[in-house]
Amino acid sequence: MRVQLLALYQQRIYRFLGRHDGKAAHVLRAVPSWLRGEAHANITAGRDVFSLVHPVKKHVPFRVGPPQPAGALLGYYREAQRRFHVSWAVLAAVNYVESKFGRTRSNSYAGAQGPMQFIASTWDAYGLGGDVRDPHDAILGAANYLHASGAPQSYRYALYAYNHAWPYVNAVLLYADQMRGDIRDFYEYYNWQVFVLRPSGDQRLTGPGL
Numbered sequence: 001m002r003v004q005l006l007a008l009y010q011q012r013i014y015r016f017l018g019r020h021d022g023k024a025a026h027v028l029r030a031v032p033s034w035l036r037g038e039a040h041a042n043i044t045a046g047r048d049v050f051s052l053v054h055p056v057k058k059h060v061p062f063r064v065g066p067p068q069p070a071g072a073l074l075g076y077y078r079e080a081q082r083r084f085h086v087s088w089a090v091l092a093a094v095n096y097v098e099s100k101f102g103r104t105r106s107n108s109y110a111g112a113q114g115p116m117q118f119i120a121s122t123w124d125a126y127g128l129g130g131d132v133r134d135p136h137d138a139i140l141g142a143a144n145y146l147h148a149s150g151a152p153q154s155y156r157y158a159l160y161a162y163n164h165a166w167p168y169v170n171a172v173l174l175y176a177d178q179m180r181g182d183i184r185d186f187y188e189y190y191n192w193q194v195f196v197l198r199p200s201g202d203q204r205l206t207g208p209g210l
Contacts, residue, residue, distance in 0.1 A: 007191035018046025048167035080143035093175035
């Protein structure tokens with residue numbers, strides 16, 4: 001619980017800085033040099049994600065639930081990497097951005113489903129006959145799709161095929177680079193929670209105290 005709480009404090013800081021460029025610049029000048037690269041990556045990735053997000057009205061419901069254990073997910077990413085030669089860290093970053101590692105259970109506005117957010121036609125083509133809502137099957141399906149779309153030769157274009165938005169691509173690669181460089185960053189992101197942006201501001205849906 002203490003790790004979750006500390007991760008939540010960290011996440012709140014980065015969410016704030018990702019939306020306030022002036023404050024972010026001041027903080028980046030003030031943080032110690034050993035932290036500056038990680039802080040810059042998280043702030044930039046957050047800014048990219050926020051550029052794609054619009055406030056959701058209060059009456060729109062969101063279904064959430066607990067993710068699978070971090071160790072289990074890490075095993076799935078590595079299995080997918082061995083089979084499809086797609087970086088485990090890229091798969092983890094997609095899983096994080098798309099559903100906070102499976103915490104978000106609602107379909108997207110476009111009808112995408114599951115922890116890796118597939119639309120039905122793409123899942124039919126690349127899902128390997130699995131269950132789109134099963135984390136293991138979804139991660140393997142995502143690796144299959146990314147590989148067919150150009151990974152590992154070009155992660156940028158493979159991720160653009162996955163989600164046609166360059167800020168999305170940039171954010172995924174920034175998070176992936178952090179996790180690839182230090183496995184502890186995977187556990188850091190794993191303990192970040194689900195927030196939804198309402199017209200009145202952030203609403204937290206998972207995590208300590210809920």
